[in-house]
Amino acid sequence: MSRSDEDATSRRPATEVVHSGRDPFAHHGFVNPPVYRGSTVLFPTVEKLNKRDQEYTYGRRGTPTVRALETAIANIEGGAMTKLAPSGYAAVSLAFLSFVEAGDHLLVADSVYQPTRKLCDFLLKRLGVETTYYDPLIGDGIDALVRPNTRLVYTESPGSQTFELQDVPSISRVATARGLWHLMDNTWASPLYFKPFQHGVDVSIQAATKYIVGHADAMLGAVTANARAAKHLEKGNEALGTCAGSEEVFLGARGLRTLDVRLERHHRSGLEMARWLESRPEVARVLHPGLESHPGHAIWKRDFLGASGLFAIILKPCPPAGVAAMLDHLALFGMGFSWGGFESLIVPFDPTGYRTATRWQAEGQALRVHIGLEDPADLKADLDAGFARLRAAG
Numbered sequence: 001m002s003r004s005d006e007d008a009t010s011r012r013p014a015t016e017v018v019h020s021g022r023d024p025f026a027h028h029g030f031v032n033p034p035v036y037r038g039s040t041v042l043f044p045t046v047e048k049l050n051k052r053d054q055e056y057t058y059g060r061r062g063t064p065t066v067r068a069l070e071t072a073i074a075n076i077e078g079g080a081m082t083k084l085a086p087s088g089y090a091a092v093s094l095a096f097l098s099f100v101e102a103g104d105h106l107l108v109a110d111s112v113y114q115p116t117r118k119l120c121d122f123l124l125k126r127l128g129v130e131t132t133y134y135d136p137l138i139g140d141g142i143d144a145l146v147r148p149n150t151r152l153v154y155t156e157s158p159g160s161q162t163f164e165l166q167d168v169p170s171i172s173r174v175a176t177a178r179g180l181w182h183l184m185d186n187t188w189a190s191p192l193y194f195k196p197f198q199h200g201v202d203v204s205i206q207a208a209t210k211y212i213v214g215h216a217d218a219m220l221g222a223v224t225a226n227a228r229a230a231k232h233l234e235k236g237n238e239a240l241g242t243c244a245g246s247e248e249v250f251l252g253a254r255g256l257r258t259l260d261v262r263l264e265r266h267h268r269s270g271l272e273m274a275r276w277l278e279s280r281p282e283v284a285r286v287l288h289p290g291l292e293s294h295p296g297h298a299i300w301k302r303d304f305l306g307a308s309g310l311f312a313i314i315l316k317p318c319p320p321a322g323v324a325a326m327l328d329h330l331a332l333f334g335m336g337f338s339w340g341g342f343e344s345l346i347v348p349f350d351p352t353g354y355r356t357a358t359r360w361q362a363e364g365q366a367l368r369v370h371i372g373l374e375d376p377a378d379l380k381a382d383l384d385a386g387f388a389r390l391r392a393a394g
């Protein structure tokens with residue numbers, strides 16, 4: 001633990017993202033820990049080698065670059081231990097595989113990040129683990145789905161396409177009463193806008209690729225565990241050999257330092273754009289938890305400290321050619337997967353094909369929107385021109 005982490009508990013989040021995990025005088029006074037590249041770590045004596053008696057023993061088990069970001073994320077999420085992974089999805093896999101055994105039963109939200117379903121339905125199923133998908137709005141009703149062999153409950157709030165807000169504290173209370181682990185994908189809110197460990201979660205997952213890296217230039221994941229879950233995470237990580245590349249970890253640490261100011265802008269511009277979109281005649285509904293019209297708004301106000309820049313809109317019915325005309329010629333909004341970078345994005349989506357516990361019903365085409373750091377006036381002008389093309393094509 002570095003000198004700057006000693007009084008970490010008393011510091012506010014904006015300070016924490018700037019200072020946590022840095023120890024300049026351990027690096028000749030340079031502000032940022034350097035990129036340590038390395039596999040072999042030398043031991044000075046046979047005795048030290050036999051006992052593995054030093055802080056760093058092998059590149060896969062961590063370097064000062066890796067430890068710095070792990071310390072910072074653990075502090076900001078409020079957990080006891082963080083392990084980094086080469087992508088957000090690898091972090092999801094690491095989290096599940098650290099806790100499940102053959103014969104287990106899992107409860108996973110139906111609104112979960114879609115590839116997480118592949119892990120459950122393909123790999124975990126093959127290993128003898130059964131998954132039940134549940135209505136994300138189930139709250140403490142999840143108690144009725146718990147079986148004698150249920151090992152864990154998995155939440156993601158809001159869902160990153162359909163934006164259902166889960167009652168995480170209620171689900172935590174059931175998990176505690178029934179002796180289940182509670183794992184959560186906390187990517188949407190980032191470690192700043194939802195504090196999973198204050199709401200009873202045992203393990204929090206970040207697709208750091210999104211807001212922590214924040215610049216669409218690296219893949220990275222993080223799994224953070226509370227003290228009770230840390231041993232499992234450590235063993236799982238060791239068994240799987242999960243580790244992230246030094247350059248990506250450096251970019252994650254660099255992104256983290258500006259997370260607070262970036263999220264403030266994503267929050268403000270995202271809400272402004274959501275309100276503007278809600279007033280558009282082409283739009284049937286806007287799915288943004290910060291809007292009073294959102295069914296999960298009360299939970300968002302109760303549990304969250306802010307909103308990130310990701311939400312969805314449902315268009316009124318229009319021909320597919322209208323949607324293509326709107327999206328094909330946008331000047332500022334890019335079309336592509338992932339989000340959390342400085343730039344605005346828009347993609348059509350349709351979850352009807354993979355939902356199993358709930359039915360997705362929408363008036364027209366659904367679009368997922370990421371509001372970046374541009375001036376909202378320019379973003380409105382870009383979408384306004386897009387809506388004009390949509391109307392012309394209809």
Ligand SMILES: *Cc1c(COP(=O)(O)O)cnc(C)c1O
Nearest residue numbers: 087088089113160187207209220
């Ligand atoms: C993107 C994403 C992931 C996976 O992260 P990658 O870095 O793309 O592998 C996991 N969960 C959520 C909610 C995501 O949006």
